[in-house]
Amino acid sequence: MTVTATLDALGLPASRRTLRALAYAVAGLVPALLGAPALVLLAAGAVLCVTRAGMPVLSLALTAVRGLTGLERALVRALLGEDVPAPPRPRPLRAAHDGAAWRCAAYAVLDLPLGVLLFVVHLPVRLYGLLLLSYPLWFRAVRENGHRGLELTGDLPLDTWPRALAVAAAGLALLAVAGWAGRRLTALAVLLARTLLAPPPLxxxxxxxxxxxxxxxxxxxxxxxxxxxxxxxxxxxxxxxxxxxxxxxxxxxxxxxxxxxxxxxxxxxxxxxxxxxxxxxxxxxxxxxxxHPPVLDNGLAPALASLRSDIESPALRVELHTELLGGPRPPEAVETIAYFCAAELLTNAARHAGAHRIMVGARLAEGGRALVVEVEDDGRGGAAPRPAAPGAPSGLRGLAERVRTVDGTLTLDSPPGGPTRATVRLPLTTSSREPTR
CATH class of the missing domain: 1.10.287 (Helix Hairpins)
Structure with a gap:
């Protein structure tokens, strides 16, 4: 265990993570306390719901709460490293009908005591623990009721070295407990932010x-x-x-x-x-x-072989690996997307990357639940999806958008100087699988 980890375990913030958690506890107290007047407005809007002005007031209060939780979301992202996406904004004066706004209100209710408790544990309790830990250094400078040091009770002065060291041990234990509680409370704050401030998975x-x-x-x-x-x-x-x-x-x-x-x-x-x-x-x-390329009527492997023969030249060698395409054929739409992705990636490698060797692979992965197409070249690298000019081919950005239409992904690793490796993953759902054609 390193010195930094040991100090963190003893409740003394030393690592960047614990220092950021401490900064979050201090900065997060502001939106937590500001949530109190917002909740008062929220309660007033709820009471006024029996009148015509109730829903607008309630919507304005929920909008204010959303603003405070936006500040909380920014603090969580900047200090705790947790990126919590914001839910879509409702229409003006319609926040009372938005489920995300009510989840923000629930977060504000929970954040008020949690923020105060987090601040107290991280700062005052730790400062008190440090004060107790340093008691042997200054207890002789204090005089109380005719003796040196403080008094635990009226008849138990803390004026001897064993008693001072016992106070220091109690301070060290208090620091360790404060550090443990602070980590748990910080994790709870992240969990609440992830649960209530982010859009639900659906x-x-x-x-x-x-x-x-x-x-x-x-x-x-x-x-x-x-x-x-x-x-x-x-x-x-x-x-x-x-x-x-x-x-x-x-x-x-x-x-x-x-x-x-x-x-x-x-x-x-x-x-x-x-x-x-x-x-x-x-x-x-x-x-x-x-x-629809007619060559795909015979399957993806022959179609990729035709691409290789079209693009291969004495100065460019193309290696094709399609041995793992056995079993039922993927859906026609998936095969078409895989073919066009391979064609675009091969063209980019041959025309723009200055490659001399290209490796193309297609395989069924994840137990036949996904089709993976990989294209790797030894070109100059530096490829990245860019917005296409009007009327120009869509390029890598267009490929990424086309792949997304079937819930697929395009991963590109292209450092300057190469090599470039593009991986297209196309999921195959059970209902979309087709028999061998």
Missing amino acids: ADRVHDLEETRALAVRDSAATLRRIERDLHDGAQARLIALAMGLTRAKEALRAPEPSPEGVARARDLVEQALGNARTALGELRDLVRGI
Whole structure:
């Protein structure tokens, strides 16, 4: 045990953690005491609820309590290292109908005695313990009723060295008890903050689902706009040119006996129309491949193998490990997301990282409950999700948003100088598993 840990165990704050707890006990007394008038307003609002002004007054009191708990949340974060997220704010004058506001009120009720007790244990009791611990150093300088030192009772003066050392031992024990009680009370304060000041887990889940639903809707809308733009600017224009070319060829051949020049012109127009048809077919094929790559019909492993063959070159070696993909295939949506993530990460490594070697792995993990795709390269590193420019590819941020739509995660480790390792985890729920296709 180190000296710092020993002093902490004896109730003498020495480590940074215990000093922060002491600072929290002192600073937390302010919002704890300010909670008393806020609770008085809360009680007044409850009494006035029989009138028309009751609900607005109650909502204003709850809003004030939320402000105090916001200060408490900041102190817990800054001094105790516990990040307690704030619940969503209710509409103005609607705090009386908000469950989070009432939980804040419950916290204020409990924080008033807890804050005072925490302050007393951390500061006055410890100071008294230090005073007793130092009694042998100053008891001879005190005179009381004709003798040196203090009196425990009228007939028991503390004027001898054994008695002074006993007082010091009592002070040391008091310090140790104060340190133990302070740690327990601080842990209780953190538990109350985490329980009453943070949104409940169900609210977090609902908020996350709302965000992922919005991301999915936005991604679908962007995909539809892209398809519409590609069809309008690409295949549709080619098909219009095809129809115009065939119409002109028909006009050139309309005469009962077309001239050689007309036949040659019609032949050129048909050739042009054939070229436009081929180009339109290619653009449609690319468009369909962007929606759902046909190579995925054979499974994720062959699809990743096709990606490797597309991107591998004499200067770039790609290693593929998909041996752990046995068993039932993941859902189609999960396979599609995994494929596009691997394609984007491979493209980034080849074009932007200057990599010479890339390792791609796909496996079923956690007993078949998750699909994990890993891409590691030996490039320059420094990759980080950044906001995409308007009209530009979404990049790593877009991948993270796409992965979140199925409750997945994207973890990126890319220190400057490399290597870069990206891990995509896509959960597979029991209900979403599909039989082998």
